[in-house]
Amino acid sequence: MRWLVGWSSTAAGALSGSGGYDGRFDGRLDGRLDGHEAYGGHGGHIGLDGETLHPVGSQLLWGDPDPLWAVGDWRPDEVRTVKADAQSRIAVLGTCGATDEQLRVGLFAARGGALRHLTAWSGSYTAIVQVGRRITVCGDLAGARPVFHTPWAGGTAYATAALPLADLIEANLDFGHLAALLAAPDVPAALQDSTPYDGVRRVPPGHALILRAGAREIAGYEQVASLAVAAPTADPDSAVDAVRDALVEAVRARLSAPRHVPDIDPGPVPGMGPAERRAARGMPVPGIGADLSGGPASGTLALLAAGLPGMPGTVLGHGTGAGERLLAVTFNDLTVRGREEEVERAVALAANPRLHHVVVAGGEETLPYADLDGPLTDEPGPSLVAAARHRARLAAGSADHFTGYGARQVLDAHPARLADLLMDRKRRHLVRPVAALTKADGSVLVPARVYGAARRLARTPYRTGVDGLAERLLQRRFDDPGSAVGASLAALTWGGPGPAARWLTGEALAEVSVRLQGAALRNGVGPGQRPGDHRARAALTRHAADLRILEQAVEIRSQRLHAPFLDNQVVRACRALPETLRVQPGARAAILRTVLKDSGVTDLPPGWGAPSQASANAATRAGLRLATDPLLTLFDAPLLAEAGLIEARVVRKALRAAAAGEPLPLDGLADLISLELWLRRLLSRRGTCWTGTPARARAVPAGIAPQRRAVSSGG
Numbered sequence: 001m002r003w004l005v006g007w008s009s010t011a012a013g014a015l016s017g018s019g020g021y022d023g024r025f026d027g028r029l030d031g032r033l034d035g036h037e038a039y040g041g042h043g044g045h046i047g048l049d050g051e052t053l054h055p056v057g058s059q060l061l062w063g064d065p066d067p068l069w070a071v072g073d074w075r076p077d078e079v080r081t082v083k084a085d086a087q088s089r090i091a092v093l094g095t096c097g098a099t100d101e102q103l104r105v106g107l108f109a110a111r112g113g114a115l116r117h118l119t120a121w122s123g124s125y126t127a128i129v130q131v132g133r134r135i136t137v138c139g140d141l142a143g144a145r146p147v148f149h150t151p152w153a154g155g156t157a158y159a160t161a162a163l164p165l166a167d168l169i170e171a172n173l174d175f176g177h178l179a180a181l182l183a184a185p186d187v188p189a190a191l192q193d194s195t196p197y198d199g200v201r202r203v204p205p206g207h208a209l210i211l212r213a214g215a216r217e218i219a220g221y222e223q224v225a226s227l228a229v230a231a232p233t234a235d236p237d238s239a240v241d242a243v244r245d246a247l248v249e250a251v252r253a254r255l256s257a258p259r260h261v262p263d264i265d266p267g268p269v270p271g272m273g274p275a276e277r278r279a280a281r282g283m284p285v286p287g288i289g290a291d292l293s294g295g296p297a298s299g300t301l302a303l304l305a306a307g308l309p310g311m312p313g314t315v316l317g318h319g320t321g322a323g324e325r326l327l328a329v330t331f332n333d334l335t336v337r338g339r340e341e342e343v344e345r346a347v348a349l350a351a352n353p354r355l356h357h358v359v360v361a362g363g364e365e366t367l368p369y370a371d372l373d374g375p376l377t378d379e380p381g382p383s384l385v386a387a388a389r390h391r392a393r394l395a396a397g398s399a400d401h402f403t404g405y406g407a408r409q410v411l412d413a414h415p416a417r418l419a420d421l422l423m424d425r426k427r428r429h430l431v432r433p434v435a436a437l438t439k440a441d442g443s444v445l446v447p448a449r450v451y452g453a454a455r456r457l458a459r460t461p462y463r464t465g466v467d468g469l470a471e472r473l474l475q476r477r478f479d480d481p482g483s484a485v486g487a488s489l490a491a492l493t494w495g496g497p498g499p500a501a502r503w504l505t506g507e508a509l510a511e512v513s514v515r516l517q518g519a520a521l522r523n524g525v526g527p528g529q530r531p532g533d534h535r536a537r538a539a540l541t542r543h544a545a546d547l548r549i550l551e552q553a554v555e556i557r558s559q560r561l562h563a564p565f566l567d568n569q570v571v572r573a574c575r576a577l578p579e580t581l582r583v584q585p586g587a588r589a590a591i592l593r594t595v596l597k598d599s600g601v602t603d604l605p606p607g608w609g610a611p612s613q614a615s616a617n618a619a620t621r622a623g624l625r626l627a628t629d630p631l632l633t634l635f636d637a638p639l640l641a642e643a644g645l646i647e648a649r650v651v652r653k654a655l656r657a658a659a660a661g662e663p664l665p666l667d668g669l670a671d672l673i674s675l676e677l678w679l680r681r682l683l684s685r686r687g688t689c690w691t692g693t694p695a696r697a698r699a700v701p702a703g704i705a706p707q708r709r710a711v712s713s714g715g
Contacts, residue, residue, distance in 0.1 A: 002072030003161035008211035053692030094125030097253030115221040122249040135211040142566040144544040147203040155214030164689040166197035166699035174198040183512040187495035189519035244595040246573040250564035284559040289327030289398030294342030297404025306354035325356040331393040348605035367623030380678035381549030391554040406565035409540040410574040413583040415491040417532030419457035436585040453492040465494025470516040499668030
């Protein structure tokens with residue numbers, strides 16, 4: 001894991017010194033940096049016994065009274081700082097396409113209060129600006145790079161990970177948040193700004209944390225569409241061109257970064273080739289690679305990365321002068337049939353001479369639930385149950401590996417966007433999506449049902465929708481979608497119960513209901529967005545959060561996963577796409593096909609972009625069936641039952657039924673199992689994220705105490 005952490009204290013006085021650190025990270029993690037003393041000393045907080053408190057494995061970027069550290073195995077080019085004067089400086093952590101001069105201009109703009117400039121560069125990064133005693137930390141639009149904060153020592157501590165802050169304040173678990181994760185994971189009103197740790201708060205996507213001598217403020221830097229006035233009609237061709245430009249710049253930002261060489265291979269192993277040795281030792285292939293699943297998202301990134309100038313596969317000082325081919329990795333699941341056409345398309349794409357194709361075959365050992373051991377992640381996420389599956393694919397990847405995660409969430413239309421079209425009086429654009437649903441279902445009643453649901457949602461105020469969800473949870477009304485039409489109808493609301501809600505106790509559901517009602521009262525008229533836009537942003541936030549957890553769970557030393565579709569500029573360009581284009585069947589493949597065509601890639605295999613007929617549920621059900629006994633053992637005495645969120649016998653019954661093939665929501669079981677796994681890993685950990693006297697304590701010091709009520713903290 002890699003994160004940044006710092007705090008803003010109430011101590012008086014300005015930063016001292018005028019020289020020293022030139023803004024370049026030298027790669028050392030020993031806590032010493034040439035010249036940092038000019039910024040006010042060691043940057044630590046003095047503990048009870050006079051010891052200095054600072055993060056373990058940290059690199060100090062600037063010191064007291066408001067220090068900032070980079071923690072983890074950051075590459076030298078991933079941490080940059082630029083100083084304008086003794087009182088103003090900016091730090092950028094991650095992959096950022098801005099030059100030092102552009103960082104300086106962004107610093108000047110932020111000094112005047114313009115925060116959006118800090119989020120408009122290509123790449124995926126976190127920007128921190130310090131102007132005197134004012135500190136500004138910008139989160140991203142998708143939520144893949146969140147910012148957390150908590151009151152501490154009379155001021156405010158902040159970080160890009162929640163666990164370090166939980167260790168700092170010895171936070172207990174927030175059972176209300178855990179219940180909301182299971183009961184309504186796609187509803188921001190239920191999750192609010194809480195985290196699994198009581199007292200640690202999250203900055204919403206599209207917002208920045210502003211600290212002034214310890215006092216905190218949350219400020220939005222992105223405009224929100226008005227509910228009163230229809231959005232201006234965008235030209236589809238110009239909007240798609242903007243998506244192309246943003247994607248190309250996102251890929252180019254990665255290609256222009258210095259190449260990273262993993263640890264040198266220590267030598268041969270009898271019976272193993274170089275690739276097998278690297279995989280066995282957890283070492284990625286040097287250079288740049290990409291997923292090539294056969295789908296449109298990963299194929300677009302692979303072809304863009306291979307086609308842009310700059311020799312994407314060449315490592316500085318290694319290989320031939322002409323450059324090496326980009327490594328394209330395809331995962332072929334041998335246990336589940338139905339993806340043969342996608343694999344064939346991937347093979348056809350890999351015939352490009354710029355690509356070197358590797359197919360990773362997966363057997364029963366790569367099914368979901370096959371391996372329940374893994375590292376502790378910052379937060380829980382449903383991807384924990386399939387981490388071994390993804391790790392097998394990424395072990396054959398490159399040091400810098402492109403993935404197509406997020407394309408569906410930023411390009412596809414959430415079903416609730418049909419209500420947005422009705423609000424904007426664009427009824428005729430509902431014809432094609434409704435016709436596609438009718439064809440899939442085969443019933444002549446589908447158009448009337450879909451139109452009626454969209455019309456109700458368009459006329460339902462936000463507060464009424466949230467109150468309705470709270471009532472559904474109290475009454476335990478959980479409908480099974482059953483088909484594509486049923487899922488679309490269920491999504492035509494301001495928010496719905498999560499798939500795991502049916503297995504929660506009544507007390508846990510009541511707690512989430514109270515959170516929903518309280519959020520509706522605090523928000524007043526609502527989030528200021530149309531229902532479709534609101535639901536789409538919430539779905540993107542959840543997907544980005546799960547990708548962040550997946551990246552931590554499958555982390556391979558010296559490897560970086562890149563998801564350009566979640567970059568700020570790509571998200572902005574995709575949000576500017578007109579809804580009339582977005583809701584059409586096959587819109588995502590058509591947009592990406594146009595992006596490739598305008599970039600000079602026209603030779604695509606037949607059927608490229610066609611929706612996959614393979615169901616992810618087939619692999620999940622197969623893995624669940626094989627892992628039934630370990631999962632039943634896991635829920636013999638689950639921690640979730642100790643917290644009062646579930647009854648163990650109910651979940652065990654559901655596991656047996658799902659393994660037998662009954663039509664239960666498998667993603668709901670994944671939510672339950674992943675949360676139970678995460679809780680066990682958290683409570684069994686040793687050590688802490690901090691050194692110094694207070695750091696010998698850690699998050700959740702007392703464990704989970706049996707409770708008479710399901711939840712004890714409303715959040």
